[in-house]
Amino acid sequence: MWNNYLFAESVDDALSQLASFAGQARLIAGGTDLVLQSQRGQCPSTTMIDVTHIPGLNQIQMQDGYVLIGATVTHAQIASSPQIQSQATLLAQACGQVGGPQIRNVATLVGNVVNALPAADGAVALFALNAETQVASLDDHSQVHYTWMPIAEMYENVGVCTIDPCVQMVTAIRFKPLPPSAGSDFQRLARRRALVLPILNVGTVVELREGKIADARIAIGPVAPTPFRATRAEQALIGQPATEEALNRAAQLAMADARPRSSLLRGSQEYRTAMVEVLVRRALNNAVRMAKKEAQ
Amino acid sequence: MKIDFVLNGKPVSVEVAADDMLGYVLRDKLEVTGVKIGCGEGECGACTVIIDGKATVSCIYPAAKVAGRTVTTIEGLRSNGQIHVIQQAFIDSFASQCGYCTPGLILAAKALLDENPTPTRDEIMAGISGNLCRCTGYYQIIDAIELAAQRLKEGAR
Numbered sequence: 001m002w003n004n005y006l007f008a009e010s011v012d013d014a015l016s017q018l019a020s021f022a023g024q025a026r027l028i029a030g031g032t033d034l035v036l037q038s039q040r041g042q043c044p045s046t047t048m049i050d051v052t053h054i055p056g057l058n059q060i061q062m063q064d065g066y067v068l069i070g071a072t073v074t075h076a077q078i079a080s081s082p083q084i085q086s087q088a089t090l091l092a093q094a095c096g097q098v099g100g101p102q103i104r105n106v107a108t109l110v111g112n113v114v115n116a117l118p119a120a121d122g123a124v125a126l127f128a129l130n131a132e133t134q135v136a137s138l139d140d141h142s143q144v145h146y147t148w149m150p151i152a153e154m155y156e157n158v159g160v161c162t163i164d165p166c167v168q169m170v171t172a173i174r175f176k177p178l179p180p181s182a183g184s185d186f187q188r189l190a191r192r193r194a195l196v197l198p199i200l201n202v203g204t205v206v207e208l209r210e211g212k213i214a215d216a217r218i219a220i221g222p223v224a225p226t227p228f229r230a231t232r233a234e235q236a237l238i239g240q241p242a243t244e245e246a247l248n249r250a251a252q253l254a255m256a257d258a259r260p261r262s263s264l265l266r267g268s269q270e271y272r273t274a275m276v277e278v279l280v281r282r283a284l285n286n287a288v289r290m291a292k293k294e295a296q
Numbered sequence: 297m298k299i300d301f302v303l304n305g306k307p308v309s310v311e312v313a314a315d316d317m318l319g320y321v322l323r324d325k326l327e328v329t330g331v332k333i334g335c336g337e338g339e340c341g342a343c344t345v346i347i348d349g350k351a352t353v354s355c356i357y358p359a360a361k362v363a364g365r366t367v368t369t370i371e372g373l374r375s376n377g378q379i380h381v382i383q384q385a386f387i388d389s390f391a392s393q394c395g396y397c398t399p400g401l402i403l404a405a406k407a408l409l410d411e412n413p414t415p416t417r418d419e420i421m422a423g424i425s426g427n428l429c430r431c432t433g434y435y436q437i438i439d440a441i442e443l444a445a446q447r448l449k450e451g452a453r
Contacts (some may be wrong), residue, residue, distance in 0.1 A: 001315035005297065005360040028358070032338055035317070035356040048314070050361065076350075100426020101404065102341060105350040106357065194425035195339050 001038045004047040008054055014169055015138045017049050023166045027051050029072050030106035032099070033115045045166065057171065060084065066174040075104035075112075075122065087177035089290065090203045093186035094125035100194045110170045113154055116161040119198050119222035125186055126151050127219035127227045128203035129175040136169045146171070155226035182207035182215070183290025187279040198222070199266045200275050204283040206242065208291045213237045216250070218280060222266070223258040230254035230280070242288045251281035299363040303328070304372030312359045319343040319354035322369060330370035330399045334428070341427030344400035345369050351407035351426070370399035373406065382406055382444040389440035393431035401427045405441045414445060 008014035025047035057070035079096035216237035260272035334342030373380035408423035
């Protein structure tokens with residue numbers, strides 16, 4: 001494992017410390033994934049730089065019309081936030097189902113994204129929210145430089161994030177709050193209701209305007225190397241009235257496009273493929289129900 | 297590295313390795329053996345401690361992180377020679393069999409009741425969903441936490 005554990009006092013400090021260790025150091029927040037990876041020899045870093053003492057990163061706030069979630073905000077904070085519960089319901093649902101309470105009290109959503117697993121509940125919800133991540137890097141003059149990246153561009157492969165965690169830092173996640181005319185839902189299938197990996201998870205957002213679906217987003221994990229958007233199903237819904245028939249057809253399209261693999265941990269390909277349709281249908285129906293309720 | 301923190305109400309200072317996990321430091325260096333290591337991977341909840349009011353699994357929690365913070369283990373629940381209301385409720389409800397998960401469950405229950413003194417049965421189940429028990433089937437544990445909430449409400453100590 002590592003032989004050096006340091007604390008960063010600011011984003012600037014974190015990036016400078018990373019630079020000074022020239023690829024040998026990594027940032028750590030809750031550590032619930034990183035500790036296990038390190039124990040299994042899957043994380044070669046010899047220095048850990050803890051970011052949880054950096055002021056200002058532990059907040060959920062509104063900024064420039066976006067909901068902004070700081071780098072050290074935990075799953076428990078998100079699940080219990082009235083703002084997230086009302087403006088991004090599926091994200092509160094997703095974060096409330098990760099691990100157990102003890103894990104959610106320390107595990108951060110940003111860590112979940114940097115860890116880049118296609119099954120990550122929070123990340124699947126973020127895909128349906130069209131979220132963006134803020135990436136901090138040092139430029140040639142050692143000045144901190146921030147850029148916003150669409151969430152999908154953060155994912156390279158299973159467990160591989162496109163940012164370099166030995167050089168860069170994800171400082172926040174943001175997304176537009178869902179309008180009152182939209183509903184959302186998160187469905188998770190697992191062997192037990194806590195402390196288990198999902199067999200499948202689905203996040204949906206449906207916006208209704210004048211009785212028709214104005215926007216539809218369907219995110220599914222883990223059915224591909226990264227969280228997956230069922231775009232053909234989404235397109236089939238947009239412009240249609242939210243009838244049972246339309247939702248069923250979208251669920252079938254999502255099933256046709258998702259390609260879950262057989263997995264000893266998660267179940268056979270046949271079972272998981274069949275369940276994609278079931279979960280997408282449920283999640284779409286719940287999102288539509290919520291959108292209708294909000295409209296009244 | 298040396299870390300200072302408050303353990304069960306008393307300041308402690310202990311030398312730890314950079315990659316020591318809190319659960320092992322508590323057991324092996326501070327002899328607080330009420331902390332049980334089950335899976336060692338954050339999956340079973342047996343090693344649960346309360347850090348600044350939040351239940352946390354100590355087996356995958358870097359010890360370096362607790363510097364300056366407050367940690368409560370099962371040993372810290374006794375006051376004035378008396379066991380805690382939740383502990384007594386576990387005894388009275390037959391909520392412990394082999395006992396290995398019991399300290400973690402009692403601490404999860406304490407963190408829950410400190411935040412929500414009148415939980416519903418569903419809220420109790422959610423509150424202890426991070427703790428595995430292979431003996432009881434959980435019902436006696438849920439009963440015990442309900443009983444503890446009732447007794448705490450009545451002001452019993």
